[in-house]
Structure formats: C-alpha cells, structure tokens
Amino acid sequence: MEIIKPRTLSGFMELLPDKQAQFERMLEILRRTYASYGFAALDTPVIEDARILLAKGGGETEKQIYRFTKGDSDLALRFDLTVPLAKYVALHANELAFPFRRYQISKVYRGERAQRGRFREFYQADIDIIGDGKLDILNEAEIPAIIYKVFRGFGLSRFRIRVNNRKILSGFYAMLGLAEKSGDIMRTVDKLDKIGADKVEAILMEDCGLDAVQAGEILRFIAISGTNDQVLAGLESYAGRNDLFDQGLAELKAVTANLAAFGVPEENFAVDLTIARGLDYYTGTVYETTLLDHPEVGSVCSGGRYDNLAGYYTERQLPGVGISIGLTRLFYVLDEQGLLNPALPGAPADALVLPMTDDPGPAIALAETLRGAGLRVQLYGEKKKFKQKIAYADKLGVPFAVLLGEDEIAEGKCSVKNMRTGEQVKLSAADAAEHIRAAIACDVPVILEK
C-alpha cells in the first residue's frame, strides 16, 4: 500500500497530550469562572449560511473567510463568535430572558497568511451580556472583573486590563470640530503602541487632514496618564464642553469605581486614553488586555460596549457588552515564553496499576476502587517484563505506579511506588487512594511567572 505522509495543516494547532492537558485546564478554568457569573453555555454551528454570516460584508475579514458550496448551499465557517451570537439572539429573541448572558468557548476560522504564532483555526473564549433596548453600565465593569478572575485563575498576575470609553474620544474630537473624522482618528490613535507618537501625528496630518494644532491637541490628550484618579482628574478639565464627552466620562468613572468594588486591584486595570479598538461597532467602554512583561504580543483579550448587536437580523435594539480571549494565541505565547507551569500534571493518569499475575481480575477491582476514590487510573494490561512496565510508567509521566502481585493479593494490599522518589509502600486499596491523593492534591496554577 502506498503510504501518504501524514501532516497537520500549517496554522492549525495540534498539541501533544501533555500540552493538551494544560490547555484543557485553561478551558476548565474558563468554563468554571464564566459559569460562576451566571453565563449560560452556548454552542453554535461552525458552518453557517454565508449570506447570514457575511451580512455585514466587506473588509479584511471577508478575504480570510473559508467559504464554499455544498449542493446548492453557499456556506462559510464562522470567523468569530459575535456574528453567530447576533444571529442566535435575533432568531431566539422571544425565547430568551434579557439581559441574556452567554459564554462560548469555540474554534473560529480565518484563512490568514500563515506565520509564526498566527492561527487559521483558533479558540475564542467569549462572554457577552445583551440587553433588550437598554443595558446598565454596571455590566461594563463586571465584564473586565470576570476577565481578571480568569487570568488570576490561570496563575497570571502580570497583566493589565486597559479601559477607555469611545464617547470620551468622540466627544473630545467634536470639541476640536473633528466629529466627522473621529473614526479615522481613532483608528490612527489605536496604533500608538505599535508605531509611536511621531508616526501617529504624521498620519493624523497627512492622511486625516488635521492641522498641526489639532494633531497637537490630540497627542496632548492621549498623553494624559498616571494613576486612574490622575487620568480621570485630567479628563475633568475638558468637562462641560460636550455632552457626549461628559456622558463618557461619567461612564468611565462608574466603571472604574465598580471595578474596584469587584475587587480588581488597581495594578490590574488602567484607564488608558490611547485605546479605541479598530472596530466601528463599539460605542462606549472598550477594553484591551496586555501582558506586562510581553507588550510585544499586543492585546490578548479585547472587547467593549456596542449599541446594537443584531441590526442585520432584527429591528429590535439589542445593546450589549462583551469581551473575547484569543485563547489559542495566548496559549502559544505562554508556551513560547516558558510560562506554562512545569509542575502542572501533564500525565493522563494519577496512577498506573500494574497487574503482576495472569488473572487480571484483582487488578481490575483495585483500579475500580482507586477510581471510586476520585483518582484517574490507568490499568496496564500488556504482558511485558517488569522493566518495560516501569519504563512505560516513566514515559507516561504518571506520579504513581501501583503493583499487584500474588503476595500483595494474599495480604489484601498493593505496592504503591512513587515514580519520582522511587519510594515504595505496601498499603490497602483505601490507604493507597488516600496516599496518592495526598501527594497529588495541590492546586497547581497553569502559569508560573518568573
């Protein structure tokens, strides 16, 4: 038979079991944390009607989309989880309770040019809160507070959630008589981190057509920095000149105050006037999240407030606020930077039961007893020499091997071997379970910062 060389497509992450175990732990933390805030799990199809998925149309995204036909159907793979959410909410609006809070942790597809650390299939881990007509500002503090919980749950502390409000920006540009150019200006200012102030100034003047005074005002404005109180105080000096600005400032103050009430320490969130998010549909609060020791990675978690989620699919006004973690990329970066905790168990089992007799019956029973005590237990059924069995336990990386020979069976015990120390003790099944559980029972974080 002709052999076809196996390969996985480039831009598609496929992990070895130990790495996958670490990724699974992150998924579990995400699910648990999102659920603890009362978000409902949602699972939408990977494939949607292309006409629906691309209702918004145009732009960079469309080129990247996996689109194809099957029979008469014009189909596409979802490229984010927001458009499917919009479809879902519009479709089921009468059956949902608003505010509708959902989380979805799923793969999305973008046929980007393959490059290191860029993925064509990647997980997004999203939460959104959708209101019917209205949505209280409190939700805009809760969303980043949940992200704070998630990141702390991963073991990260060196991160900062940066918060801004587009009404402040729009209002400020209006003060300068630049209301109509505010979209272009925001997209330019959004690049500040990447290209620096000089280039931003140049683009504002050359491409956006601002004069030197206007560009100077904008650069002075986005240079307002310091503690959150200092930034808010700096903004106060602009107050009273534009309603939208004032409204945005009030919202930003509320979000800042409530974030503190949620227990998010000031070192993990910052009012930052430079962020705007390049997407037109954000209308109020916007978020970006950076790893303090790896600013080059850019934002690993972004989102914001929008006034109308599903305008393409329904007349109903559905404002919302949401945020998305680019999980595959985050995991890739953490791994690349050596931040995944080596103490995090990567083995598929806590114990490997090795039957040393021909009849596997007693070993089967022992393994079941250990599982009943909550352990992950693999029963090794292969007829191999003892040395090979131990070599397998080593390669698998299991912390314990449990040996069961004639002697142990006669005594009603088993021999528990600690694979790291080599120490071996003879114990009853119940004591063995306790012994192993005590040794592995430590809630090791996924990420270990240096």
Added chain:
Amino acid sequence: MEIIKPRTLSGFMELLPDKQAQFERMLEILRRTYASYGFAALDTPVIEDARILLAKGGGETEKQIYRFTKGDSDLALRFDLTVPLAKYVALHANELAFPFRRYQISKVYRGERAQRGRFREFYQADIDIIGDGKLDILNEAEIPAIIYKVFRGFGLSRFRIRVNNRKILSGFYAMLGLAEKSGDIMRTVDKLDKIGADKVEAILMEDCGLDAVQAGEILRFIAISGTNDQVLAGLESYAGRNDLFDQGLAELKAVTANLAAFGVPEENFAVDLTIARGLDYYTGTVYETTLLDHPEVGSVCSGGRYDNLAGYYTERQLPGVGISIGLTRLFYVLDEQGLLNPALPGAPADALVLPMTDDPGPAIALAETLRGAGLRVQLYGEKKKFKQKIAYADKLGVPFAVLLGEDEIAEGKCSVKNMRTGEQVKLSAADAAEHIRAAIACDVPVILEK
C-alpha cells in the same frame, strides 16, 4: 438597513440555554469518566488536508464530505475522529507512549440528506487505545466497561452493550467454505435487526450466491441466543474445527469474563452473534449499544478492535480498540423521548442577586461572597421595578433570588427568596450561601427513565 432573516442551517443542532445546560452536563460526565480511566484529552483540527483525510477513499462517506479549496489547498472537514487519530498517531508515533489512550469529544461533519434526527454537524465522543505492534485483550473489555460507566453516569440503566467477535464469524464462514464471501455475509447479517431473518436469507442466497443449506446454517448460527453463558456454550459446539474461530471464541470468553470483573452487570451487556459492524477494518471484538426501550433508534455507541489503525500513513503496525458515542443523535433521541430529567437545573445561575439601592457596591460584594462559596451567581444591574426583576428571575428559572436593600445592608444580611416556594428568609451572606447550597446540592441525573 435591509434585514436578513436569521436562520440556522438544517441538520445543525443549536440549543436554547436550558437544553444546552443539559448537553453540557453530558459533556462533563464524558470528560470526567474518560479521564478517570487514564485517557488523554486530544483536540485535532476540524479542517485537514483532503488528500490525507480521504486516503482510504471511496465509499458512501466521500460523497458526504465537506471538501473545498482555499488558495491552492485541497481541504476537507473531518467526518469522524478516527482518521484524524490515525494521522495524529502516525505523525507523533515517536513522541507517544504506547499503549496510547486518548479521548476526543468533538464535532464532525457529514453532508447527509437532511432528515429528522439526522445531523450534518454532530458530536462524537470517542475513546481509543492504540498499541505498538500488540495490544492485550484486556483492553477489549475495558472499553465497553467505560461506556457502561458513562451511560450509568447519564442516569441510563435500560441499555445493552452487545458484543461479538468477527473472528468467530469469519471462522464459522470458513467452516462452511465461505471464507471469501465472509465480508458480504457479515454486511448482510448486520442488517438482521432492521430487515428480519427472511430477508437476510433471501439476500444471502440471491445476492451472495449461497445455497439453501449454507444460508440455513448461517441463520441457525446467528439464532444462538440466551444468557451469555448459554451463547458461549452454544459456540463451544463449533469449536476445534477452525483456528480463527477458536481464537475468536477464546477472546469472546475473556472479554465476557473481564466485563464482569469490571462490574458490568449481565443485564447491560450481551454476547450477540448477529452484530458484525459494517466496516471492514474491524478484525476482532465488535460492539453496538442499544436503548432497550428504543430499539428503533439503532446503535447509539459502536466500535471494535482493529489490527491496523494507520496503515495509510505509516509502516508501523498499530492495532487498537475504540468506541464512539454519537452524542448529538443520542441527545436528540433522549429529548424526543422525554427522557431528559426535568429536575436537571437548566438555569445559568443558582442565585440572582437583586440590588435594591442606587449604589451597587454592597450587591457586588455580596455576589462575590456567594461565588466564593462555590455558587453560580448572577448580579442583576438593570434599573427596573421590583416586579420586573422578579419576573426576570422567573423567566431565567433561577432557584433563588437574593434581595439587598437598605434594611438588609444595615443589618449585615440579605433576603433569600426561594423562587419555587416563595419563602423568604433574612440571612448573613455566609448563611445565605449555605442555605442555597443545601437546597440545590443534589446530584440530579441527566436522564430520568420512566
């Protein structure tokens, strides 16, 4: 703006939040049970190189595949989890420890003609054990024992895992001088449940070219039934005439004995000579699982032993045994039959915290305290009338609303309202958490049989 009518493609399951919560519970039970037997989680891409995915080629499957190009790439969506596993194991053989045990619970894609209860996107929940060159028979009992655990974990008891061994069938056909026709015969016999004995006999004679004596022998053979001991005894009468048959019988006896050792009661598994599985690559033990009260559904979980997993991708001999639950279809059937437990919580939260003051600070703190105690808590931030707040709690289906007004704050307490009974008590945050936890802490099964 033109409104596009939202829809979800037919053949794609998209659940409302309460149903999704039940589905999520099944996923959780699957992950936990598979992991408890020492299976590593695996996650392979949805999209693969079409040439690799279709290495086996031909057949019904190929027509159903979602295949398309992107740039120069000939791509396809996975149609099962076995071919991607074969690719993965061949690709990473040197990095894996054998036996390699993995579980994967993922969506697969088949563009079947849409019909009620048939899905084009559906979850498979697979476990496989892959050996390097050899694999002990013990694994062939462990696989169905795990499925027993999963189904019991769902709350099902009225199911039967039916076990057979293809060596017995092949050996028996060889006794009749029908070795070369054994594939055709097995595929025909496999339809017994669906078309009945008379039609099987007719097809055997008309299409497979058997004479009446041969067809009669086969029907007599597959009519051997009764308890497992009775079937095994019936098979003994054929022993000693064909090596393959004898080997298969020894294997079937070992699997039967070990299944009992794993604690699987005889009512939940049966030696059944009529099942063969229509796929050529099974070489030994085969499994099918039927819901006893819904035989019309067919097998909800099938698999078996194969001698060579990845022959298309590597010279290495990799025998294995695996099984797959068709989860989406199973869920659909359980729902259709009204077997999903109505007592299973479908609400996204255990408690809804309702702030009754302007400052949300105390309510935020209370919600965080309740979450710290392990509860799923939604904070309701909307400025609505009390009646509307309670109506929302009702629609959401949360078991408890927790009210926090000036009085409660002054007393350092909160009012806990049981949404079912209407009973309301004033408690400290810690006592409220305990009160709610006690009321919801019941491990409700997903499935409630009638």
